[in-house]
């Protein structure tokens with residue numbers, strides 16, 4: 269499909285409790301590439317195969333969690349149009365000047381019904397993936413340093429107002445619903461998995477009374493073999509693993525959930541299917557939610573609905 | 578290979594259940610409990626971020642690391658209310674469990 273409008277999740281700013289410990293983890297265990305540090309003390313990373321300057325930004329704070337998530341849109345005209353569309357829909361937006369986030373253009377910032385801060389932007393400096401745009405090799409040494417995911421892929425966020433939230437993303441921002449989980453009443457939404465591209469999900473939400481919570485930030489690996497290798501690296505480094513390696517019924521990805529040194533959950537996964545806007549959404553009923561989330565265990569672990577940052 | 582000094586162990590008692598386990602001085606109260614397959618303190622992120630392992634240390638001395646202020650206020654911290662995953666024992670420890678796994682499905 270042609271990817272227009274909102275193209276992909278481009279950056280996420282995470283709060284960490286101990287910056288030095290976290291930088292070492294994101295660089296040497298997860299295996300992201302450090303690209304910059306700014307005057308505010310934030311540290312910028314990208315996955316080795318990403319082309320834009322940054323995708324993960326760490327900020328030291330007195331609590332863990334997520335500050336904001338940025339989506340890259342096709343171009344400047346799209347950014348202007350989406351800002352107008354959001355305002356017309358009744359969403360208050362503000363502008364964050366270019367350069368506030370290094371190597372990143374002007375951003376349109378707003379808060380979604382689940383309480384999370386979202387941003388749209390059209391520009392981020394292309395620094396490449398370590399290979400030239402003419403006659404490149406398939407990978408570089410950074411592709412083997414630490415877990416070394418290809419890209420920041422999606423996140424799962426916890427918060428209230430899932431119905432309202434789904435409307436905003438599908439009616440204004442051009443996402444389509446890929447899968448959903450229903451509550452016990454068979455009607456209301458327990459979870460939604462939505463895409464703005466051909467990916468099985470670019471964002472997911474689970475209903476939760478507290479707004480603005482992070483369940484996990486997810487990174488893409490190239491194979492099931494690499495998922496197993498990631499688990500080995502986690503154990504070698506005494507990383508706190510939540511569950512896995514296993515498979516999700518929803519999206520069919522093979523996965524590990526684990527925690528960064530501040531307790532922010534992350535996922536390293538591979539696979540899933542391609543999706544298109546004309547595909548009918550898949551529905552999971554409440555009694556099968558266990559198999560939907562953890563396909564082999566066929567039940568949620570006790571942390572799935574209760575441990576968030 | 579460098580010779581390793583043998584670990585120093587302390588006894589940790591969970592007042593709520595009366596359960597006692599041995600915990601190494603170089604690992605957290607939570608990891609020590611998990612290592613021996615014991616239960617009593619809820620296990621979440623193990624990184625001081627999620628708050629489910631909140632405990633009140635009523636006896637004993639310990640070393641602690643930075644914990645999320647979402648779950649432990651300065652006053653609580655001053656009163657030895659801490660996150661078990663961020664605390665390492667320096668003597669025998671007695672504690673009460675405050676944290677819980679709350680399942681919040683309602684929207």
Ligand code: FES
Pocket residue numbers: 531607619620621622623624625626627628629630631660661662663
């Ligand atoms: S287990 Fe999450 S704060 Fe201790």
Ligand SMILES: [Fe+2]
Pocket residue numbers: 422423424484486535
């Ligand atoms: Fe995920």
